[in-house]
Amino acid sequence: MADHAGASGVRTWSTVDVDAGDAFAYWREEICRTFVPLRPRLLGQRDQPFRGRVDTRTISVATMSRIRAAPQEVVRDPADGDQLEGSWFVNLQIHGTSAVTLADEQRVLRAGDAVLLHAEQHYRMTFGSDFEQACIRLPNWYVRETLGPSDRLHGRVLPASPLTAILRPYVVAAVDQWDADSAAPASMMALAHITALLRTAVSDGATAANVDTDRTVRLLLEIRARHRDPDLDATAVAHHLGISERTLHASLAPTGMTFGQHLRLARLRTVALTRAETGCTVLEAAHGAGFCDVSSYYRARRKLDAGVWR
Known part of the structure; x- marks a missing residue:
């Protein structure tokens, strides 16, 4: 070949x-x-x-x-x-x-x-x-x-x-694992997350002085580990890590994405990967990824496709 x-x-x-x-x-x-x-x-x-x-x-x-x-x-x-x-x-x-x-x-x-x-x-x-x-x-x-x-x-x-460790599976999956149906949405999610991770990794000066990068990484890993929980929100994660919600949002600021955006991207990526690997329905994949219903999944997809996250 x-x-x-x-x-x-x-x-x-x-x-x-x-x-x-x-x-x-x-x-x-x-x-x-x-x-x-x-x-x-x-x-x-x-x-x-x-x-x-x-x-x-x-x-x-x-x-x-x-x-x-x-x-x-x-x-x-x-x-x-x-x-x-x-x-x-x-x-x-x-x-x-x-x-x-x-x-x-x-x-x-x-x-x-x-x-x-x-x-x-x-x-x-x-x-x-x-x-x-x-x-x-x-x-x-x-x-x-x-x-x-x-x-x-x-x-x-x-x-x-941990930041570079998160980068690897995104790139490898984007190239190797996604089929034609899942590649476009999943890859766009990967690019958004990769950009956020790179922004955090290269931040310095005033940003680095005011933000605990280790805490940012812990937050990203926590979202990644628990995004399948449909009840997961910023309050629950902040409580689990023993920090205030204000600190949580400040720690994610260098990534250029909010807690809700990171959570939605993690769930969207899981839907795309699950469908590519198992061939299951959108409904099954969405529920397994933490979306309450299919409508929530499609709303998140539309926001991603339009580049609108509010």
Whole structure:
């Protein structure tokens, strides 16, 4: 399967059916076409043919990809051009390690770490062994509007944490698990949650000084763990965590989403995943996800589709 577009909207590039002698040349051509012009270089002498696979899906303004490949080095030089007008990458290390070099500074990513990289800046990524990464590509304007000033984001490493741990299943599920019927709504939910998580992870300055990031993470995890309870509300979560409702809402403010929005997104995502995995009815999935009735589910869907959350 050198190049395949599935019915679910996932596009796959793989070296599995490419002649061994042509595998890396094919990989070099395809990743440059899929992402941005890059300069890949094979590392070391290998007894086995080069192996690589990219699964990617476009979700609104974002492109989410899952990359699995053999050792290599990839250089991005802005002078090589770009088929899109400026992009940001969020690379999340799933397996293996990678070294990111910017100017003379090198940063090592281990499983669970993530890094933000700008396509208009020079960087090098070195993968010394077989690896897997999740990659989110976002346009410049989206990063500016959702994450704020981006002048200090290039090369920013987000160490492994509950925040990055939450990011991984969203990207992997968006690429691998959702069928054509569930992909669009579930993926839009994923993008909304990913943006909220990234906003929290990169927040600093006055925001970081006034907000307990650990508390924010605990709140997100609490919502994720208990969203199937139809009676769950901000009062119950605040009481369980021993904080006031005012503190709860202030702790979620850096994500750019309210408690109710996070709760609805968690339930909508569960409906989409449940239907994709089991083929059950909307009614069954909605009840299992914490919606009181189907009407509540459809109201939440309409708000999501319209971008209106009040």
